[in-house]
Amino acid sequence: MEVSEYYMVLLGVLNVALIMVVLKLAAQQRQRSLSYEHKLKLLNDDVSALFSGAVGVSGQLNKIEQKIKRVMERQDQLDSREPSGRALDHASRMVRQGATVEELIASCGLVRAEAELLMLLHRAQADDDSPLRVISG
Numbered sequence: 001m002e003v004s005e006y007y008m009v010l011l012g013v014l015n016v017a018l019i020m021v022v023l024k025l026a027a028q029q030r031q032r033s034l035s036y037e038h039k040l041k042l043l044n045d046d047v048s049a050l051f052s053g054a055v056g057v058s059g060q061l062n063k064i065e066q067k068i069k070r071v072m073e074r075q076d077q078l079d080s081r082e083p084s085g086r087a088l089d090h091a092s093r094m095v096r097q098g099a100t101v102e103e104l105i106a107s108c109g110l111v112r113a114e115a116e117l118l119m120l121l122h123r124a125q126a127d128d129d130s131p132l133r134v135i136s137g
Helices: 003-080 085-096 101-108 112-129 131-136
Strands: none
Touching: 085 101, 085 112, 101 112
16 A cells, blocks of 8 residues: 555544544533423523512512501501590699699690690589589589
8 A cells, every 4th residue: 555545544544533532522512402401491480480489479478568557647647636545644644743734735635725735624523522512512
């Protein structure tokens, strides 16, 4: 065999070897591609599950916000009512102990008209309970 035939055979063997390497690399690339597609599907499933959970949480938050709004409205209604019975009881005790109108306003949160009315009611009640009133009545 001549040198050129050896080169031809050598080139043929190299070509076969290169084709085998290329085919092996292509198979590896195909395997990686399938692996990445599988991982991508899993990630998509995870994102979908997270999205569904977020929608559920959003619904729960809306319900809680509505409840808080109702509670705050109710609290505003209660706050806008007349002074509570406790404040009036405390104010009555203070009047019996000799408190002034200004002290009632400062201590019990009453407006001036309420404090003055409370003072008048307690004076009238004290006058009705006095021993002279009972004897002469």
